Amino acid sequence: xxxxMTPNEIIDGIDQLLSLPDVVVRINELIESDTSLIEEIADxxxxxxxxxxxxxxxxxxxxxxxxxxxxxxxxxxxLIGTDEIRSLVLASSTASVFGNxxxxxxxxxxxWHRSVYCGLIAKKLYRLTHKGNGESQFLMGLLHDIGRxxxxxxxSNDYAQLLQQAKDSHEPLHELERRWLGFDAAEIGAxxxxxxxxxxxxxxxxxxxxxxQQSDRLLPECQLLGLAIKITNCVEPELKSSDLSEQLxxxxxxxxxxxxxxxxxxxxIAMEANMEAFEVLSIINPGxxxxx
Numbered sequence: 001x002x003x004x005m006t007p008n009e010i011i012d013g014i015d016q017l018l019s020l021p022d023v024v025v026r027i028n029e030l031i032e033s034d035t036s037l038i039e040e041i042a043d044x045x046x047x048x049x050x051x052x053x054x055x056x057x058x059x060x061x062x063x064x065x066x067x068x069x070x071x072x073x074x075x076x077x078x079l080i081g082t083d084e085i086r087s088l089v090l091a092s093s094t095a096s097v098f099g100n101x102x103x104x105x106x107x108x109x110x111x112w113h114r115s116v117y118c119g120l121i122a123k124k125l126y127r128l129t130h131k132g133n134g135e136s137q138f139l140m141g142l143l144h145d146i147g148r149x150x151x152x153x154x155x156s157n158d159y160a161q162l163l164q165q166a167k168d169s170h171e172p173l174h175e176l177e178r179r180w181l182g183f184d185a186a187e188i189g190a191x192x193x194x195x196x197x198x199x200x201x202x203x204x205x206x207x208x209x210x211x212x213q214q215s216d217r218l219l220p221e222c223q224l225l226g227l228a229i230k231i232t233n234c235v236e237p238e239l240k241s242s243d244l245s246e247q248l249x250x251x252x253x254x255x256x257x258x259x260x261x262x263x264x265x266x267x268x269i270a271m272e273a274n275m276e277a278f279e280v281l282s283i284i285n286p287g288x289x290x291x292x
Contacts, residue, residue, distance in 0.1 A: 007191040042074035058283045083135035091284040098149045120273035122228035147189030
């Protein structure tokens, strides 16, 4: 297989190829700034017709359930808030950035469906346990696996062999990645998110998703993402199985830090995410061809 590299060297090699659109960079800067106004953010989005149309479609969907039609970005931004706007902008843009990954190597529809599902699970877990809006958690769940797409973009043949090896041997993919490269796709994904100037609350949990206890900061967020991934792996949303309680029995004791979750709470979260994932997916990845 290919020569050893560091995550930074891999990202350096494709920096231009995987850069976020200027409009997304500007929106992120505005949201991170303490002095920007909601109107400024809405104005930047309004100058990108395709992005505006996509966001208005989502804001007017059953996912939000607003009683009246929302026809302007300033009203949409006011109603759902800047954190949620950033989530939607990044979600739709990331799907576009990786739009050229070979579909012979990976089923991209299933990849994004699973990613959206994991994001929704993380958001709902956070809302249940912290009573916050959970937008950062949605993004870290949505983007937790993009390191795999980076590897498929940069070293597709070697990585395709590794994917097949994981399938045949039933060994965890991240362990095979570490043996091959000295690090795993999670670290590459975190490096890319950091390079995109996203806040550490997004990329640190992505980096430590397989070993939350190894992180020296943001431990609750790392643990939450780890649990969201476990639930996602149990439920396999793309398989559309209806017997959630049976699938969720595979989970260890359902504990998040010092907060215990009941099996019923986790089952409710999983069911809600199942229902919402299709709608979110159809809007952030409109090129999806699979009929689920």
